[in-house]
Amino acid sequence: MQSPYHISKTAQLSEEEKQNILKQLTDIFNCVPCDQLRRLCESHSWNVERCIDFLIKANNQDDYENHRKLGSGAIPKQNISVGERAAIKDTVQKRPASDGYTYLSGINNNQNNSSGSSFVEQRISRLISDGSKVMILLRGAPGSGKSCLAKNIVEQHVELNDQYMLRDFIFSSDDFFYNNSNRYKWHANLLDQAHEFNQRRVAEHAQAGWSPIFIDNTNIKLWEMLVYVKIAVENGYAIEILEPRTSWKNSAYKLALKNKHRVPADKIQTMLNNFEKGSVQDLLKVNI
Template identity: 25%
Template sequence: MSSQASKDHPDGQKPPLLVDDHTVATIRDSKIFILLRGLPGSGKTTLAREIEQKYKDTSRLISADQYEIKPAVRSSSGGDYSKLDDELTTCFEKREARVVILDDTHHDRERLDKLFDMANTYHFAVVVLEPKTPWRLDCAQLKDRNHWKLSLEELKNLRPTLEKELLPLYFGWFLAKRDEDFLRKTSHDFLEQLGNLKAFKKRLPAFGYEDKQKLDLLKHFAKSPNILHCTTKFCDYGKVLGSEEYAQQEAVKKAYSKGYTLHITALCVTPKTVGAQVELTVDQLLTWPLDAEKEVMPRDNLPRGSRAHITLGTAAEVQDVQTGIDLLEFVKLQQSGRDGENVGELTGLVTGKVNYYENGMWMLNLSRKIEVKSIFSGYYGKPGVSVPLRGSKKGILNQCQIM
């Protein structure tokens, strides 16, 4: 990187994925699709090349400039992107890189939706980055900086599409691929062991089964997010009240694209969901909304962060958001002094004591916390997109990305 480029992008302005060692290590274990976004001449290409160099052993940089795609107010329905998309698809399908970087203006919503669908299909978490250069929205300066020689009027026409921040369906911590695979195997092992416990078989009616019937919990929880994650704030692309304010919080902006280690203390099962309870650190609580627990249980005074969870699976027709609600029911019982009935211990990939509460509520208190690496980002795709995922001895599980 040239000395001038270093001045344009001082370390204090660089995203964590370039300057934070823990984040760099986490990214290397993840599948990340990085979209550079901004006006022509704002510094996207410089930033893209720096990211490519940082992850040179596992990255692939694709640029719209390579295909002579001139930035303009346009719809994605045109044929300009066909060859670029072919290269992207090949890169995803052949697993040519864990870090895929796309350099373009990304001002068109239809175009972005197509890219988000691709990321979802191939199980890549998305990070959207914009240059922090002082002139990034100064059309007068950009007129002389952009190599397309766009006029001042053309730049001013593009600017409104890029002034407003791109808000996701939700923010959260997205697990690194290696740790995600381990957690899926762990949850499958847990469900198989739990389903074989005598104490569990005696309480099948809570799941809608007769005492002597056989219940395959892996099939019962046939849906799981295509990328395991712990949601912080549901935004609905900015439609939810307080979303824009949340995104503008300094702690949230500093956390974006940063790597975090999440600590899992328990695995929980109800007739509707199976999930992992996450214990947030003081640093992680900085990005946790003040009203996260009150949103679903307004009459209860529950500890901040007690809704933090990772959905591992849900029953048919059950949305992922139900997992957090179920977890808070456990927390309420524990607050009232009811720790459940201890019915034994599990060994294997997971070890710990199994407690039964009521109405088909089971909790495995782990003897040792599970640590998983994650990246703080947003999910920008459409809700309810279903894709297949390998990961079970039983074959293919249907996936559902909701929250």
């Protein structure tokens, strides 16, 4: 039996075929903006059946405010029967891949491994696309590409505007050290306050149901993530651990050159030496 997370080759659709799919989906789900439909199709690798399933699920879901926050569009509330569901699918001409279909999105991130998104990134993308509440714990030394990776994933799934901004989805304790002029000034004696500030923001957003939530800290030790795991569990979030796959992520010298807060190479090397491996299961065991 094939794993539900199996990734196969994407059907090679021409732009004309993609536009035809979008037109037909727009005719059916006419309250969803075309750009959001295109993003949904891309995240499901243009598998029409998966896109329709997602849109129908959003239609029939009682709490569709969360989908609005995810940028999936204001979908009209309708009661769609099984027969109507089948009719909708028959309306759209499908062209499946010859070896199956791919419904997990690849993150377009040039800073990370050029071979495409990792399995974890794909799983995160699927959770977001399905409307699940998910908290992602980023891990890695300064300059390894954590912020860029989170930003790329958020921008793929959320329509950012004056109402929904990156700061509503990506949370770093470093944010505490920016003043009103957006200038960064780190103070060692304020580090505890910075972490409390970040934990408070995350808790508030989790209680309000925002998703995805990225914890953009180095998280060198497992215990550093436990407070966020507790917040996630208490608010019904799926938890994922995500590390950048940049070629320089283990080079203290290159990380010192790339990180924006000028953390020196010797301090970064200490972080790399102290990095504690662990899984979500390990974190949950401690929190139970």
